[in-house]
Amino acid sequence: MKFDLQHTAADCAARAGEITTDHGTIPTPIFMPVGTAASVKGVFHRDLKEEVKARIILANTYHLYLRPGTDILERAGGVHRFSGWDGPVLTDSGGFQVFSLATSRKLTPEGCRFSSHIDGSKHLFTPESVIDTERSIGADIMMAFDECPPGDAPYDYAARSLELTHRWLERCFERYGKTSPKYGYSQTLFPIVQGCTYPDLRTRSAEFVQQFGAEGYAIGGLAVGEPAPVMYEMIELVNGILPKDRPRYLMGVGTPVNILEAIERGVDMFDCVMPTRNGRNGMLFTSEGIVNIRNQKWRDDFSPIDPAGLCFADTHYTKAYLRHLAIAGEMMAAQIASMHNLAFYLWLVGEARRRILDGSFLAWKREMVVKLGRRL
Incomplete structure (x- = not known):
């Protein structure tokens, strides 16, 4: 993997760059749609490319390990051939899922023993087994195995x-150093900075991870219950320590406002389930604010979903029609909303990139966070 830092804003830490992998190039800042089981829910690969403009997707090691399993993925030739997605793929390590399974897992120095959420079967994740699993999945970018503590965890x-x-x-x-890629293309490994909301722990972690000379770094353990201003403080602290010539990935974040605030503080990569999960429940993120499409007020609103016309859904469907589909329980409502929300997120980071390059990012960002946080 290669990262080319192309420009840093003069009035803040916002950056524009380009990541090059064997499966394609990725302009940054970038948002990665979440494809937990090697599938972004309700969205065809064709639409991810042509309408959403996705350049990289995220898949989940924990879920792919349990189903379909590494034997199937290896026989298929890796996740790209198995799923039909030929662009870059990033896999998280399962650390957040381990955190989510607090009632059915046990952490030890060896690793994490847990029960499958599918059938209750017992499993063990170790750092070694997770790397082996990510090698078998075949992601372009792999995450190191970590524990993600809750946002309100006590210091000890x-x-x-x-x-x-x-x-x-x-x-x-x-x-990682003792193993090799299995499918003829390169894979890289990102360490994850942890430390909850404690500045000394975050500092210690950001300094510790640099000894590995990684091609990129992730920031984990945020947006797990802590106040947003504290999250921004931790991002700013960590990015002030991490190397400037490597991409920084903020894991699992977040709202459009969160993303713009993090870009201002020097983050390059994002992922979150919010665009698709919230879309399936009728929440639309638009360039003018947040829409709950199930509300009565949209019943006879024949305007486009988003006046910016971000994708096919925005130019072909009205708010009234989408509300009708949602109220009627039609599957197409979730598909349209998911595609729109993903396209909006990719538009947002793409516009941020354009503004960084032309010098207008900070002023634009200040205007956008006001609009993006309001409910229409």
Whole structure:
């Protein structure tokens, strides 16, 4: 993987760059649609490329490990051939899923024992097994195995968790160095900065991860319950320490406002389930604000979903029609809303990139966060 930092704003830390992988180039800042099971829910690959303008998608190691399993993925020739998506793929390590399984998992220095959410079967994730699984999946960008503590974790717990994550990280890179890609293209491994909301722990982690000379770095453990201003403080702190010539990936974040605030502070990569999950429940993110399409007020509104005309859905369907589909329980409502929301997120980071390059980002961002946070 290669990262070319093309421009940094003069009045803030916002950056524009380009990531090059064997499956294609990725302009940054970038948003990655979440394809948990190697599928972005309700959206065809054709529409991801042509309408959403997605350049990279995220898949989940935990879910693909359980189903369909690494044997099927290897026999298929990796996740790209298995799914039919020929662009870059990033896999998270399963660390957040381990966090989510708090009632059915046990952490030890060895790794994490957990019960499958599908059938209750018992499994063990270790740093070594996770790297092996990500090799089998065949992602272009792999995440190191970590623990994601809750946002309100007490200091002692957060410190112990960070120590465990760092020990696991050493083992991840050792295994990574002893193994090779399986499908004829390169794979890279990002370490994850943890430390909850404690500045000294975040500083320690951001300094620790740099010893591995990784081609990119992730920031995890945010947007898990802490106040947004605290999240922004941690992002600013960590990005002030991480190398400037490597991409920074903020995991699992977030709202459009969160994304613009993080771009201002130097983040390059994002993912979140919000565009598709909220879309399936009738929430639309638009260039003018947030729409709950199920509300009565849209019953006879024949205007486009978004006046900016971001994708096919915005130019061919009205708010009234989409509301009708949602109220009627038609599957197409979720598809249209998901495609629109994803297109909006990709438009947002693309417009941010354009503004960074022409020098108008900060003023534009200040105007946009006011609009994006309001409910229409």
